[in-house]
Amino acid sequence: MTGDLAGTLYRTGRAHAAAACLLYAAAVQHASVEDLADPVDHVFNGQNSLSIMHLLGLGMELMLKAAVVMNDAGADETFLRDKIGHDLLKAISEAEKRGFTSTAPYLADIAKLLHDPYRKHWLRYGRPDQFALPGDFDQVVAMLEGMETELGPNLGSPAPPPNAA
Numbered sequence: 001m002t003g004d005l006a007g008t009l010y011r012t013g014r015a016h017a018a019a020a021c022l023l024y025a026a027a028v029q030h031a032s033v034e035d036l037a038d039p040v041d042h043v044f045n046g047q048n049s050l051s052i053m054h055l056l057g058l059g060m061e062l063m064l065k066a067a068v069v070m071n072d073a074g075a076d077e078t079f080l081r082d083k084i085g086h087d088l089l090k091a092i093s094e095a096e097k098r099g100f101t102s103t104a105p106y107l108a109d110i111a112k113l114l115h116d117p118y119r120k121h122w123l124r125y126g127r128p129d130q131f132a133l134p135g136d137f138d139q140v141v142a143m144l145e146g147m148e149t150e151l152g153p154n155l156g157s158p159a160p161p162p163n164a165a
Contacts, residue, residue: 005069005076005077006066006067006069006070006154006155007066007155007156009062009063009065009066009069009080009155010062010063010066010070010151010152010155010156011155011156012062013058013059013060013061013062013063013064013065013066014059014063014148014152014156015059016055016056016058016059016062017055017056017059017060017063017144018059019055019059020052020053020055020056020059020140021137021140021141021144023048023051023052023055024043024048024052024137024140027042027043027046027048027052028040028043031043031046040137044133044135049133050123050124051123053114053117053118053123053133053134054118054123054124056110056114056134056140057086057088057114057117057118057123058118059144060088060091060110060111060114060147061086061088061091061118063147063151064088064091064092064094064095065080065084065091066151066155067095067098067100067102067150067151068080068084068091068094068095068098068100070100070151070154070155071095071098071099071100072098075094075098085119086118086119086121087115087119088111088114088115088118088119089111089112089115091111092107092108092111100150102146102147102150103146103150104142104143104144104145104146104147104149104150105139105142105143105146106139106140106142106143107143107146107147109134109139110134110139110140110143113132113133113134114133114134116131117131117133
């Protein structure tokens with residue numbers, strides 16, 4: 001059961017993170033078609049930035065929770081929801097307590113930048129006029145590729161159907 005939970009968390013998180021990457025690419029392409037002077041700046045400061053970062057935070061949260069479960073069969077959904085919640089820094093800490101060591105570049109830096117906006121729901125509800133978000137999508141992609149390298153071999157295969165022999 002633990003393997004199923006970890007795999008489900010990983011695959012769902014990976015899907016959300018991939019959606020963030022696709023939305024980023026589509027937003028850059030749209031800004032280029034609109035002939036904006038700096039399409040990348042527009043994406044990071046325009047109408048799509050909150051959605052991109054929310055999907056990224058959700059993806060990171062679930063992949064990090066997958067690392068927790070992968071290394072601790074006792075970490076169930078209640079623990080993940082109640083003790084980690086939407087706290088990316090706590091998710092990293094809990095995974096590390098259980099022996100997970102990530103070498104994914106920029107993981108800690110991106111988690112720190114997204115910590116308050118994601119955990120405090122600024123990407124969905126009321127927010128300060130200004131706050132920092134990750135600003136280099138190449139770093140985001142490098143981080144996600146690193147996490148995929150670390151988690152994917154153990155958790156990436158789709159779960160078999162419930163009635164499979």
